[in-house]
Protein backbone atom coordinates (compact mmCIF):
# COMPACT_ATOMS: atom_id res chain seq x y z
CA UNK A 245 0.00 0.00 0.00
CA UNK A 246 1.25 3.49 -0.82
CA UNK A 247 -0.24 6.27 1.27
CA UNK A 248 -0.47 10.04 0.95
CA UNK A 249 -1.84 13.06 2.80
CA UNK A 250 -2.95 16.30 1.14
CA UNK A 251 -3.15 19.42 3.33
CA UNK A 252 -6.34 21.20 2.34
CA UNK A 253 -7.39 22.99 5.52
CA UNK A 254 -6.20 26.53 4.73
CA UNK A 255 -8.67 29.39 4.26
CA UNK A 256 -7.13 30.57 0.99
CA UNK A 257 -7.38 34.21 2.08
CA UNK A 258 -5.23 35.52 -0.77
CA UNK A 259 -7.79 34.15 -3.23
CA UNK A 260 -10.85 35.79 -1.69
CA UNK A 261 -13.58 36.27 -2.76
CA UNK A 262 -13.19 33.08 -4.83
CA UNK A 263 -12.55 31.13 -1.63
CA UNK A 264 -15.44 32.65 0.35
CA UNK A 265 -17.59 29.60 -0.25
CA UNK A 266 -15.15 27.22 -1.93
CA UNK A 267 -11.86 25.98 -0.45
CA UNK A 268 -8.85 26.80 -2.63
CA UNK A 269 -8.25 23.17 -3.72
CA UNK A 270 -11.84 22.91 -4.99
CA UNK A 271 -11.63 25.94 -7.28
CA UNK A 272 -11.83 25.18 -10.98
CA UNK A 273 -8.49 24.95 -12.76
CA UNK A 274 -8.28 23.87 -16.41
CA UNK A 275 -11.86 22.66 -16.36
CA UNK A 276 -11.93 20.68 -13.11
CA UNK A 277 -11.33 21.25 -9.42
CA UNK A 278 -7.63 21.70 -8.69
CA UNK A 279 -7.57 18.89 -6.15
CA UNK A 280 -8.61 16.37 -8.80
CA UNK A 281 -5.41 17.11 -10.74
CA UNK A 282 -3.42 16.36 -7.59
CA UNK A 283 -5.35 13.18 -6.84
CA UNK A 284 -4.83 11.98 -10.41
CA UNK A 285 -1.09 12.63 -10.08
CA UNK A 286 -0.97 10.66 -6.82
CA UNK A 287 -2.82 7.77 -8.46
CA UNK A 288 -0.28 7.80 -11.30
CA UNK A 289 2.42 7.52 -8.65
CA UNK A 290 0.79 4.36 -7.29
CA UNK A 291 -0.94 5.87 -4.22
CA UNK A 292 -3.94 3.78 -3.22
CA UNK A 293 -4.92 5.37 0.11
CA UNK A 294 -5.22 9.13 0.48
CA UNK A 295 -6.04 11.14 3.61
CA UNK A 296 -7.36 14.66 3.23
CA UNK A 297 -6.34 16.91 6.13
CA UNK A 298 -9.39 19.19 6.15
CA UNK A 299 -10.58 22.10 8.25
CA UNK A 300 -12.03 25.08 6.36
CA UNK A 301 -15.31 24.05 4.65
CA UNK A 302 -14.33 20.43 5.32
CA UNK A 303 -17.62 18.85 4.24
CA UNK A 304 -17.19 20.09 0.66
CA UNK A 305 -14.30 17.68 0.11
CA UNK A 306 -16.51 14.72 0.97
CA UNK A 307 -19.15 16.07 -1.43
CA UNK A 308 -16.58 16.43 -4.21
CA UNK A 309 -15.34 12.84 -3.88
CA UNK A 310 -18.56 11.11 -2.82
CA UNK A 311 -18.69 8.82 -5.86
CA UNK A 312 -14.97 8.68 -6.50
CA UNK A 313 -13.77 5.14 -7.07
CA UNK A 314 -10.16 5.67 -8.20
CA UNK A 315 -8.53 5.21 -4.80
CA UNK A 316 -9.54 4.96 -1.16
CA UNK A 317 -10.00 8.35 0.52
CA UNK A 318 -10.14 9.06 4.27
CA UNK A 319 -11.00 12.42 5.81
CA UNK A 320 -9.30 13.89 8.86
CA UNK A 321 -11.28 16.89 10.07
CA UNK A 322 -9.80 19.59 12.32
CA UNK A 323 -12.53 21.41 14.22
CA UNK A 324 -9.92 24.07 14.94
CA UNK A 325 -7.07 24.37 12.40
CA UNK A 326 -4.02 22.56 13.76
CA UNK A 327 -1.42 24.22 11.54
CA UNK A 328 0.46 22.32 8.85
CA UNK A 329 2.37 20.07 11.29
CA UNK A 330 -0.66 19.41 13.48
CA UNK A 331 -2.67 18.60 10.35
CA UNK A 332 -0.08 16.05 9.22
CA UNK A 333 -0.03 14.45 12.67
CA UNK A 334 -3.82 14.36 12.85
CA UNK A 335 -4.22 12.90 9.35
CA UNK A 336 -1.45 10.41 10.16
CA UNK A 337 -3.77 8.70 12.65
CA UNK A 338 -5.79 7.39 9.69
CA UNK A 339 -2.79 5.85 7.90
CA UNK A 340 -2.45 2.10 7.84
CA UNK A 341 1.23 1.56 7.04
CA UNK A 342 4.03 0.52 9.39
CA UNK A 343 6.45 2.87 11.25
CA UNK A 344 9.11 2.80 8.52
CA UNK A 345 6.76 3.17 5.55
CA UNK A 346 7.06 6.33 3.41
CA UNK A 347 4.12 8.74 3.43
CA UNK A 348 3.78 11.27 0.60
CA UNK A 349 2.51 14.67 1.72
CA UNK A 350 1.39 17.49 -0.56
CA UNK A 351 0.31 21.05 0.06
CA UNK A 352 -3.11 21.39 -1.53
CA UNK A 353 -2.17 24.23 -3.88
CA UNK A 354 0.94 22.98 -5.65
CA UNK A 355 0.97 22.43 -9.40
CA UNK A 356 4.13 20.49 -10.08
CA UNK A 357 5.73 18.36 -12.75
CA UNK A 358 7.94 16.49 -10.30
CA UNK A 359 8.10 12.70 -10.62
CA UNK A 360 6.59 11.60 -7.29
CA UNK A 361 7.78 8.00 -7.66
CA UNK A 362 11.31 9.32 -8.03
CA UNK A 363 11.03 11.40 -4.83
CA UNK A 364 9.86 8.32 -2.89
CA UNK A 365 12.59 6.16 -4.47
CA UNK A 366 15.32 8.59 -3.41
CA UNK A 367 13.84 8.82 0.09
CA UNK A 368 13.92 5.05 0.49
CA UNK A 369 17.38 4.66 -1.05
CA UNK A 370 18.81 7.07 1.54
CA UNK A 371 16.84 5.68 4.46
CA UNK A 372 15.82 9.30 5.13
CA UNK A 373 13.55 10.54 7.90
CA UNK A 374 12.12 13.21 5.60
CA UNK A 375 12.74 14.08 1.96
CA UNK A 376 11.61 17.45 0.67
CA UNK A 377 11.07 18.30 -2.95
CA UNK A 378 12.84 21.62 -3.58
CA UNK A 379 12.67 24.05 -6.46
CA UNK A 380 14.34 27.36 -7.33
CA UNK A 381 12.42 30.62 -7.70
CA UNK A 382 13.42 34.16 -8.63
CA UNK A 383 11.96 35.67 -5.44
CA UNK A 384 12.01 33.21 -2.53
CA UNK A 385 10.59 35.55 0.13
CA UNK A 386 7.07 34.07 0.12
CA UNK A 387 8.32 30.54 0.68
CA UNK A 388 10.36 28.27 2.96
CA UNK A 389 14.06 28.57 2.17
CA UNK A 390 15.97 25.31 2.28
CA UNK A 391 19.76 25.46 1.89
CA UNK A 392 21.33 22.05 1.36
CA UNK A 393 24.85 20.66 1.63
CA UNK A 394 26.67 18.54 -0.95
CA UNK A 395 24.67 15.33 -1.29
CA UNK A 396 21.34 17.05 -0.54
CA UNK A 397 21.36 17.04 3.27
CA UNK A 398 19.20 19.91 4.50
CA UNK A 399 21.22 22.50 6.47
CA UNK A 400 18.37 24.75 7.63
CA UNK A 401 14.72 25.57 7.06
CA UNK A 402 13.83 29.28 7.04
CA UNK A 403 10.13 29.91 6.55
CA UNK A 404 9.22 33.26 4.94
CA UNK A 405 12.48 35.14 5.57
CA UNK A 406 11.95 38.64 6.92
CA UNK A 407 15.32 40.21 6.15
CA UNK A 408 17.65 40.22 3.16
CA UNK A 409 20.28 38.49 5.31
CA UNK A 410 17.92 35.55 5.78
CA UNK A 411 17.59 35.08 2.00
CA UNK A 412 20.49 32.64 1.93
CA UNK A 413 19.32 30.65 -1.09
CA UNK A 414 16.80 30.68 -3.93
CA UNK A 415 16.08 27.01 -3.23
CA UNK A 416 12.65 26.63 -1.64
CA UNK A 417 10.34 24.06 -0.13
CA UNK A 418 8.07 22.98 -2.97
CA UNK A 419 5.30 21.76 -0.64
CA UNK A 420 5.83 18.05 -1.34
CA UNK A 421 7.41 15.77 1.24
CA UNK A 422 8.02 12.13 2.00
CA UNK A 423 7.98 11.36 5.74
CA UNK A 424 8.99 8.15 7.42
CA UNK A 425 5.75 7.37 9.24
CA UNK A 426 7.33 7.17 12.71
CA UNK A 427 8.73 10.71 12.24
CA UNK A 428 5.30 12.05 11.41
CA UNK A 429 3.80 10.23 14.42
CA UNK A 430 6.27 12.04 16.69
CA UNK A 431 4.78 15.49 15.93
CA UNK A 432 2.92 16.73 19.06
CA UNK A 433 -0.84 16.22 18.86
CA UNK A 434 -1.99 18.43 21.72
CA UNK A 435 -1.57 21.83 20.06
CA UNK A 436 -1.19 23.75 16.80
CA UNK A 437 2.12 22.98 15.07
CA UNK A 438 3.71 24.48 11.96
CA UNK A 439 5.70 21.90 10.05
CA UNK A 440 7.70 24.71 8.47
CA UNK A 441 8.44 26.75 11.60
CA UNK A 442 8.80 23.97 14.15
CA UNK A 443 9.02 20.41 12.83
CA UNK A 444 11.56 20.88 10.02
CA UNK A 445 13.91 23.22 11.94
CA UNK A 446 13.79 20.87 14.96
CA UNK A 447 14.50 17.79 12.86
CA UNK A 448 17.46 19.50 11.18
CA UNK A 449 18.84 20.84 14.49
CA UNK A 450 18.43 17.40 16.08
CA UNK A 451 20.51 15.66 13.41
CA UNK A 452 17.55 14.01 11.66
CA UNK A 453 18.14 12.57 8.20
CA UNK A 454 16.41 15.34 6.26
CA UNK A 455 17.23 15.51 2.55
CA UNK A 456 16.25 17.83 -0.25
CA UNK A 457 15.64 16.73 -3.80
CA UNK A 458 15.96 19.74 -6.11
CA UNK A 459 14.50 19.64 -9.60
CA UNK A 460 13.79 22.15 -12.33
CA UNK A 461 10.42 20.67 -13.24
CA UNK A 462 7.46 22.96 -13.76
CA UNK A 463 6.33 24.26 -10.37
CA UNK A 464 3.83 26.83 -9.16
CA UNK A 465 2.02 27.58 -5.88
CA UNK A 466 -1.50 28.60 -6.92
CA UNK A 467 -2.14 30.62 -3.76
CA UNK A 468 -2.40 34.08 -5.35
CA UNK A 469 -4.83 35.23 -8.08
CA UNK A 470 -2.11 35.72 -10.70
CA UNK A 471 -0.47 32.36 -9.98
CA UNK A 472 -3.89 30.75 -10.04
CA UNK A 473 -4.81 31.97 -13.53
CA UNK A 474 -1.34 31.17 -14.87
CA UNK A 475 -1.43 27.65 -13.40
CA UNK A 476 -4.76 26.99 -15.10
CA UNK A 477 -3.56 28.48 -18.40
CA UNK A 478 -0.29 26.51 -18.29
CA UNK A 479 -2.22 23.25 -17.95
CA UNK A 480 -4.27 24.04 -21.03
CA UNK A 481 -1.36 25.19 -23.20
CA UNK A 482 0.69 22.17 -22.12
CA UNK A 483 3.41 24.07 -20.23
CA UNK A 484 2.22 22.17 -17.16
CA UNK A 485 0.74 18.70 -17.36
CA UNK A 486 -2.01 16.76 -15.61
CA UNK A 487 -3.40 13.31 -16.32
CA UNK A 488 -6.80 15.04 -16.55
CA UNK A 489 -5.98 17.55 -19.29
CA UNK A 490 -6.01 16.68 -22.98
CA UNK A 491 -3.52 17.73 -25.66
CA UNK A 492 -2.21 21.34 -25.59
CA UNK A 493 -4.77 23.92 -26.70
CA UNK A 494 -5.27 27.68 -26.85
CA UNK A 495 -8.39 27.51 -24.71
CA UNK A 496 -10.84 25.22 -22.99
CA UNK A 497 -14.34 26.28 -23.89
CA UNK A 498 -17.22 24.36 -22.34
CA UNK A 499 -19.53 22.86 -24.98
CA UNK A 500 -22.49 24.84 -23.59
CA UNK A 501 -20.64 28.18 -23.78
CA UNK A 502 -21.12 30.57 -26.72
CA UNK A 503 -18.10 32.36 -28.13
CA UNK A 504 -18.75 34.86 -30.92
CA UNK A 505 -16.83 34.08 -34.11
CA UNK A 506 -14.97 37.41 -33.88
CA UNK A 507 -13.94 36.94 -30.22
CA UNK A 508 -10.49 35.64 -29.27
CA UNK A 509 -10.06 33.22 -26.39
CA UNK A 510 -6.35 32.58 -26.05
CA UNK A 511 -3.32 31.75 -23.91
CA UNK A 512 -4.93 28.81 -22.10
CA UNK A 513 -8.13 30.56 -21.00
CA UNK A 514 -11.14 28.59 -19.80
CA UNK A 515 -14.73 29.51 -20.54
CA UNK A 516 -17.24 27.80 -18.25
CA UNK A 517 -20.68 26.29 -18.87
CA UNK A 518 -23.31 28.61 -20.37
CA UNK A 519 -20.90 31.56 -20.47
CA UNK A 520 -21.23 33.96 -23.40
CA UNK A 521 -18.31 35.84 -24.99
CA UNK A 522 -19.45 38.72 -27.18
CA UNK A 523 -18.24 40.00 -30.55
CA UNK A 524 -14.68 41.30 -30.69
CA UNK A 525 -13.92 40.50 -27.06
CA UNK A 526 -10.49 39.19 -26.07
CA UNK A 527 -10.06 36.71 -23.22
CA UNK A 528 -6.39 35.99 -22.60
CA UNK A 529 -4.94 33.66 -19.92
CA UNK A 530 -8.11 34.05 -17.89
CA UNK A 531 -10.83 32.00 -16.24
CA UNK A 532 -14.40 32.90 -17.14
CA UNK A 533 -16.86 31.10 -14.89
CA UNK A 534 -20.22 29.48 -15.31
CA UNK A 535 -23.04 31.65 -16.73
CA UNK A 536 -20.79 34.71 -17.07
CA UNK A 537 -21.75 37.16 -19.80
CA UNK A 538 -18.93 39.05 -21.48
CA UNK A 539 -20.48 41.69 -23.69
CA UNK A 540 -18.91 42.83 -27.01
CA UNK A 541 -15.54 44.60 -27.16
CA UNK A 542 -14.33 43.53 -23.72
CA UNK A 543 -10.68 42.78 -22.83
CA UNK A 544 -10.04 40.26 -20.04
CA UNK A 545 -6.38 39.55 -19.32
CA UNK A 546 -4.92 37.31 -16.58
CA UNK A 547 -8.16 37.58 -14.65
CA UNK A 548 -10.85 35.47 -13.04
CA UNK A 549 -14.52 36.30 -13.48
CA UNK A 550 -16.51 34.14 -11.10
CA UNK A 551 -19.87 32.62 -11.96
CA UNK A 552 -23.02 34.58 -12.82
CA UNK A 553 -21.25 37.90 -13.41
CA UNK A 554 -21.60 40.33 -16.30
CA UNK A 555 -18.79 42.36 -17.88
CA UNK A 556 -20.24 45.27 -19.82
CA UNK A 557 -19.34 46.20 -23.38
CA UNK A 558 -15.95 47.83 -23.93
CA UNK A 559 -14.66 47.20 -20.39
CA UNK A 560 -11.10 46.12 -19.62
CA UNK A 561 -9.83 43.86 -16.83
CA UNK A 562 -6.17 43.09 -16.06
CA UNK A 563 -5.08 40.82 -13.22
CA UNK A 564 -8.54 41.29 -11.78
CA UNK A 565 -10.68 38.99 -9.69
CA UNK A 566 -14.41 39.57 -10.06
CA UNK A 567 -16.50 37.83 -7.40
CA UNK A 568 -19.65 35.95 -8.37
CA UNK A 569 -22.94 37.72 -9.22
CA UNK A 570 -21.16 41.01 -9.96
CA UNK A 571 -22.11 43.46 -12.65
CA UNK A 572 -19.45 45.61 -14.27
CA UNK A 573 -21.18 48.13 -16.49
CA UNK A 574 -20.01 49.11 -19.96
CA UNK A 575 -16.76 51.02 -20.62
CA UNK A 576 -15.07 50.48 -17.29
CA UNK A 577 -11.30 50.22 -17.19
CA UNK A 578 -10.41 48.51 -13.93
CA UNK A 579 -6.96 49.12 -12.43
CA UNK A 580 -4.72 46.03 -12.30
CA UNK A 581 -4.84 43.71 -9.28
CA UNK A 582 -8.30 44.79 -8.23
CA UNK A 583 -10.32 42.20 -6.35
CA UNK A 584 -14.04 42.75 -6.35
CA UNK A 585 -16.25 41.15 -3.72
CA UNK A 586 -19.25 39.06 -4.75
CA UNK A 587 -22.28 41.02 -5.91
CA UNK A 588 -20.44 44.28 -6.67
CA UNK A 589 -22.09 46.65 -9.14
CA UNK A 590 -20.10 49.24 -11.05
CA UNK A 591 -22.15 51.55 -13.27
CA UNK A 592 -21.29 52.13 -16.91
CA UNK A 593 -18.19 54.31 -17.21
CA UNK A 594 -17.71 54.24 -13.43
CA UNK A 595 -13.97 53.49 -13.32
CA UNK A 596 -11.12 54.61 -15.56
CA UNK A 597 -7.37 54.40 -15.22
CA UNK A 598 -6.21 56.06 -18.42
CA UNK A 599 -7.71 58.75 -20.62
CA UNK A 600 -10.62 60.91 -19.63
CA UNK A 601 -13.22 59.94 -17.07
CA UNK A 602 -16.79 59.73 -18.24
CA UNK A 603 -18.90 62.86 -17.80
CA UNK A 604 -20.84 63.03 -14.54
CA UNK A 605 -23.05 59.96 -14.08
CA UNK A 606 -25.37 61.51 -11.52
CA UNK A 607 -28.22 63.92 -12.15
CA UNK A 608 -27.38 66.77 -9.73
CA UNK A 609 -29.79 69.36 -8.49
CA UNK A 610 -28.03 72.58 -9.20
CA UNK A 611 -28.80 75.08 -6.46
CA UNK A 612 -28.43 78.87 -6.47
CA UNK A 613 -29.59 79.17 -10.03
CA UNK A 614 -32.85 80.69 -11.19
Ligand code: GDD
Pocket residue numbers: 251252253254255297298299322325326327328331350351352353354386387388389403416417418419440465467
Ligand atom coordinates in the same frame (compact mmCIF):
# COMPACT_ATOMS: atom_id res chain seq x y z
N1 GDD B 1 -5.45 20.82 7.45
C1 GDD B 1 -4.82 22.00 7.52
N2 GDD B 1 -4.80 22.68 8.70
N3 GDD B 1 -4.24 22.47 6.40
C2 GDD B 1 -3.61 23.67 6.48
C3 GDD B 1 -3.55 24.43 7.66
C4 GDD B 1 -4.20 23.90 8.83
O1 GDD B 1 -4.21 24.48 9.91
N4 GDD B 1 -2.87 25.57 7.41
C5 GDD B 1 -2.50 25.52 6.11
N5 GDD B 1 -2.95 24.37 5.54
C6 GDD B 1 -2.73 23.90 4.16
C7 GDD B 1 -3.21 24.84 3.08
O2 GDD B 1 -4.54 24.51 2.72
C8 GDD B 1 -2.22 24.57 1.95
O3 GDD B 1 -2.63 23.48 1.14
C9 GDD B 1 -0.96 24.17 2.66
O4 GDD B 1 -1.33 23.81 4.00
C10 GDD B 1 0.09 25.28 2.70
O5 GDD B 1 -0.51 26.46 3.17
P1 GDD B 1 -0.34 27.84 2.36
O6 GDD B 1 -1.14 28.85 3.10
O7 GDD B 1 -0.59 27.63 0.92
O8 GDD B 1 1.18 28.13 2.65
P2 GDD B 1 2.21 28.98 1.78
O9 GDD B 1 1.98 28.83 0.35
O10 GDD B 1 2.25 30.35 2.33
O11 GDD B 1 3.63 28.27 2.18
C11 GDD B 1 3.78 26.88 2.12
O12 GDD B 1 3.96 26.43 0.79
C12 GDD B 1 5.17 26.91 0.14
C13 GDD B 1 5.22 26.27 -1.22
O13 GDD B 1 4.19 26.68 -2.00
C14 GDD B 1 4.99 26.50 2.98
O14 GDD B 1 5.00 25.08 3.08
C15 GDD B 1 6.29 27.00 2.38
O15 GDD B 1 7.40 26.51 3.11
C16 GDD B 1 6.41 26.53 0.93
O16 GDD B 1 7.59 27.09 0.34
Ligand code: MG
Pocket residue numbers: 351353465466467
Ligand atom coordinates in the same frame (compact mmCIF):
# COMPACT_ATOMS: atom_id res chain seq x y z
MG1 MG C 1 0.52 27.95 -0.82
